[in-house]
Amino acid sequence: MSARTNILLLVTAALVAVVAAGGLDWYETALVYQIYPRSFKDSDGDGIGDINGITSKLPYLADLGVEAIWLSPIFLSPMYDFGYDISDYRQIAPEYGTMDDFENLLAESKKLGVRVILDYVPNHTSNESDWFVKSVRKEPGFENYYVWADGVKVNGTLQPPNNWISIFRKSAWEYNATRGQYYLHQFVIGQPDLNYREPKVQQEMKDVIRFWLDKGVSGFRVDAINMMYEVDPKDYGGRFPDEPLSGDPNYGPEDYEYLDHIYTKDLSETYDVVFDWRDVFNEYISKQGEYKIMMTEAYADIELMIKYYGDGKRNGSIPFNFAFLGEINNQSNARDIKLVIDKWMTYKPANQPANWVNGNHDQSRMASRQGTDRVDAMNMLALLLPGVTITYQGEELGQTDGYVSWEETKDPQACNTEDPINYWKKSRDPNRTPYQWDTSRNAGFSNTTGKTWLPVADNYLTLNLAVQQQAANSHYKFYKDVVRIKKSPAVRNGDLDTRALSTSVLAVTRLLPGAPGIVGIVNLSDEDQNVDLSSLRLLSSQLQVIASGVDCKLQKGDAVNKSNVLVSAHCAIVLQTINNCC
Missing domain, CATH: 3.90.400.10 (Oligo-1,6-glucosidase; Domain 2)
Structure with missing residues (x-):
């Protein structure tokens, strides 16, 4: 037996030991919350969100059920593209704070059980x-x-x-x-x-990964991965x-x-670089006792995206699934949505986690894109479907795009249109407006007496976290309930069944032997529907409502029979069987 074989066996044994200790499965069903630091929380009154602002809100995120936060770039940058133009990968941008601030964020997040994922911009x-x-x-x-x-x-x-x-x-x-x-x-x-045909560049970028993994981050989201090679x-x-x-x-x-x-x-060479990075990530699994996640961004055909998972011999990344962004809109019916879900589940490798993305800093916010009456439905789907859920800040509230005038526009993608009339068609600023915490000045985002870096959306007095926390029913409360359900045995490990019961009613069922079954129902129509779930033969007859969206007439705790479930117009609702499956 060769020395290389011995080393591989030792590494494999170490990984198996970590798996046995339960340290490798966190990422498979994680709730990852994307934070755009510039717009999340300003701690020093300069109108720009920062690291200490994020740290101050960690208790909120932990209480929400978030398992990892992904920070858009915080590295040293002239900010032509607001952090995606990095001048030093190993330094923190002064407007966001210091390395001490970041290390404090890591320490505080660890205390609360929230992992930190950084944005990696390799192109x-x-x-x-x-x-x-x-x-x-x-x-x-x-x-x-x-x-x-x-x-x-x-x-x-x-x-x-x-x-x-x-x-x-x-x-x-x-x-x-x-x-x-x-x-x-x-x-x-x-x-x-960067020129990835230069071996020194590839080594430099591996060293950047190691620098941050040494500090204890739990992984990276990789930006624009499919643009790396020409x-x-x-x-x-x-x-x-x-x-x-x-x-x-x-x-x-x-x-x-x-x-x-x-x-x-x-280009095909890109995949080998990703697999090489995965090898670097794996070095830290046994060192630090946790799986290091890599999620890659590529707007590409599904056949190309799926290749990022691995080639059967080497593992790669979790490629972001943008189907909810690009293939579903506010006119999509239940059958359309089912086909989109089934397509990803069909293409992805059976032994790899799926993932569901409703929005990000580059896309119009989910509530604006899908419509406010589908906020609960889309959040519920992203949370109940198997695998990783990625939530962009404010989606739990149904936060909408803000208005940003031509004069206030900062996004270079919009500015480069040189068109004060149609700039908004290219602008990403509306979906980057500050998080709406409460009804105070600047929606609680900043106490600056001047202007915030982007204007706060006009609707912040009625659409904010504090109002939704106090309301009897709200998007926030429904989201939090479904996050709790996401951590149940059936949703973590159960089989998936998706059914379009009509053009307007979609049912998503998660069943695991020995555990209560979970079924989420969406009514996309303007009329109440009496839904018959009898075709779900493994689902026991007696059910109880465990999460109820803002448009639902049935409320938490209500008992129903699966043959006749009232799902009101635009309602998203989650039921649990009284008895264990199956």
Whole structure:
């Protein structure tokens, strides 16, 4: 037996020991709460949310039932893209606090049983990064840290290397006079793309992961993972090839959607990097006694997304499931939603956790996108379905998009439209407005006497946490009830059954032998429905309401028979069997 085999056996034994101790299963059914730090809670009155503000609200999150918080970037940055342009991966942005503040956050969260997950932005850095400065100067070892290319002369004028377009519009290439070349930026000009064909870059990024894992974070959400690689110019005669036109008549030559991005995203090399990172994460499982989670963001076809789970030989990440964002809208019926759920459950590997995402900092808020009358329904589905639930801050309240005028707009994606009329179609600012804590000035987000970094939404006096905590029924109270149900044996480990009982009624059932069965019902229609669950033969006849949404007539504690359950218009309700299954 070789030394390598012996080492692998020892590592495997260590992992098995951790599993036996119960330390590996937290992530499989976790509730992960995304915090956009700039908009969550301001502790020092400057109008910008910060780390100490997050720490002050940890008791709220723990009481809500959150098992892990994911922080959007808090690293040193010039903030052209509000933290997604990182100048130093190992330093905290001063406006958010200090490393001491972060370490205190870690310590306090640990006391409360809440894990901390960081945002990892591997595709690009800031153009103020020391790496980029050295690469511009071609300092030894840094020459190829970024994607550089020579321009082309057209009628005597130097032009970009090809037709590639930035996600934020216009050319994805920017000329650097010092180096005499163009650098690639698939996002804003201040976000030069790293070159993952350079082994030193891959090692640097592994070292960044280890730096934060050494501090005790529980994992990372990985940003824009499918943008990390571009085709190798060596395969195209030494030049980066033009991308073909998409043919979409709704976009012009400066819009990202104008091209079909076959050379700049979803390249196969990306998966190997993810698998390598998973190996780094695994080093810390036995060291720290907990599983280290990796969740990856890629807006891609499902066949490509599923590959991030692993290749059968090596494990990878949990790829974010954006089906609730992209394939369901406020006109979707019960059958549409069932098909979306079944599609993900069919494609994902049987031994890997599913995940359900209702929103994030890049998308219109769930309540605005789906409609306020579907808030309870969408939250319930994300919590009752198998696997990981990701909640974006404020979704538990049904917080809606705020209005942000052109003059107050900060998002570079909107500013780059140069269009004061239609900018809002590209703006992410409305879904980043401050969290609405109470009815006090600035919704309790900040005590600044000036302006908050983005304006607080106009509806904060009636839509806020304090009001919903005091109300007899509220989105918050329903959400909290369903979080508690998510931790029940049937929802953690039970079999899933999804049924569209009609075009407007969807039932999600979780059954586990020896435990009470759970069934969630959604009525998407404007009329009350008497729902017959008799076709669910393993579900016992006598049921009790254990969570009742804001539009439900049945209330917690009510007893019902499965043959006749009153589900009022727009109601989302959860029932539990009186007897154990099955």
